[in-house]
Amino acid sequence: MTESLSVRVFADRSDACRTLAAEVASLVRRINDSGRPAVLGLATGRTPLPFYAELIRLHREGELSFSKVITFNLDEYLGLPGTHPESYRAFMQRELFAQVDILPENVHIPDGMVAGEALEGHCGAYEEAIRAAGGIDFQLLGIGRTGHIGFNEPGSPRQSRTRMVELDPVTRQDAAPSFGGLEQVPTHAISMGCGTILEARKIALLAWGAGKAAIVREALTGPISDQVSASFLQEHPDATFYLDAEAGSAL
Ligand code: PGA
Secondary structure, three states, X not given: OOOOOEEEEEOOHHHHHHHHHHHHHHHHHHHHHOOXXXXXXXXXXXXXXXXXXXXXXXXXXXXXXXXXXXXXXXXXXXXXXXXXXXXXXXXXXXXXXXHOOOOHHHEEOOOOOOOOOHHHHHHHHHHHHHHHOOOOOEEEEOOOOOOOOOOOOOOOOOOOOOEEEEOXXXXXXXXXXXXXXXXXXXXXXXXXXXXXXXOOOEEEEEEOOHHHHHHHHHHHXXXXXXXXXXXXXXXXXXXXXXXXXXXXXXX
C-alpha cells in the first residue's frame, strides 16, 4: 500500500457518511467561495444511499447548497431509458437530485439509450464535458465484488476512458434481485474509464459489510492490476477508503 492511499474505519456506515458528507459540504463551500462551481463525480448502488441521505439533511439544514454544483455520474446501463426505475438517471433523481437545489442543466449522466454509431461520440462528449467543467474536484466511488470502480470490470486498462463496457457475470448476479431476475439485467453499460476516474483531484471509496471485506483488502494491499480496478487508487495522490467495521475486518 502506498502512503497516499488512506483508510478510515468507522463504527458504522452512518458515522462514515456523516463524516464524509461534512467534508464534502465544506469542500463545496470552499470552492464556491473561490468563485467557481464545484464539480462532483457521483456513484449509484446501495452503498452511497446513506451518504446521499446525509447530503440531503445538510441541504435541509442550510449547510449545503447545490446551486453551484456540477455533477457527473460514473455510469449508466445500456438499453435503459432514464424513465426506467433501475436506470441510474432515475436512481439519482429519486435519491438525491429531486431533494436538493441542483440545476437540471448541471447534471450529467451517460445516456443509456445511445446506440450504434452515436455511442463513441457520446462517450467523447462526456469526457469533453468533464474537461470543460474544469475536471472533477471530488469523486465518490463504491466497489463491486469484482473490484470494479464505475463499471470497470477486470481487464479494464489503467488508461481507459468513458466507453461501452460489458458487465461481469458477478456484477450482473449482484444486480439481479433489484431487476427481478438475471435475465432482466442489462449486459452492457457506459462507464467512465479508470483513467477518467483517476484524474479526479480527490476520491473517496465507500464500502460497507462483511461481503466487501475481501475485495477491500485486495484493492488496498494486493498488486496494482487491471484485474482489480480499485487497486489503481493506490497510485492516486488523494484517495481515501471510508469503511464500516465489517468492510475493514480483513485488514
Ligand atoms: P453496491 O455496488 O453499492 O450496490 O454494493 C457497488 C458497486 O458495484 O460499485
